[in-house]
Amino acid sequence: MNTYQQYLAADMVTKRMASVGVTAMHVMFARDYSNRGSSGHEVTVGIDYDDTDGHFMGDEDREAKVNEFLTLYPDSTVTRENDYGKPNMLVRGVTNLGVAWEINFRSGVCERVQVGTKRVERFDPAVIASIPKVTVDEPVYEYMCPDPIVAAGLVA
Known part of the structure; x- marks a missing residue:
């Protein structure tokens, strides 16, 4: 080549x-x-x-x-x-x-479309002093073209 x-x-x-x-x-x-x-x-x-x-x-x-x-x-x-x-x-x-x-x-x-959620751990805002983690659902996006x-x- x-x-x-x-x-x-x-x-x-x-x-x-x-x-x-x-x-x-x-x-x-x-x-x-x-x-x-x-x-x-x-x-x-x-x-x-x-x-x-x-x-x-x-x-x-x-x-x-x-x-x-x-x-x-x-x-x-x-x-x-x-x-x-x-x-x-x-x-x-x-x-x-x-x-x-x-x-x-x-x-x-392409349009950004939510296709589901995933579980992630976040700091609990109500108990910030002890900073425990909680699991929440977070949006998952993909492009649909x-x-x-x-x-x-x-x-x-």
Whole structure:
């Protein structure tokens, strides 16, 4: 694997992005400098917040762009990974030369929904001097994302 193959992958990915009206903000090439196999050769692309017409894309717009991308390029998959706040939509694939690529479309349309509780111990506010612990129910939230592509079974 060499840098030129990564360049070809980045070129293919940015052309695919342009076909759905999205521009790359940055492209990063990952390298395995120590030759340990711990990091592969891959290309990571982040999108611009504006579409190719210069209009700001909100969550709904980015969600629609991901769905359009997956429809046009069924060799791609989407996952949602939550670092801070709403989860990022990560579209991934592998070129015919074996270069993995990923596009971070950022957050999409997700709603924070309480899905249950968990038991945790807290200090009893009524008896703060002796500070005993009591078990209480604490809300548990997950993001529920209406995603027609996932519902149709078109992603891994």
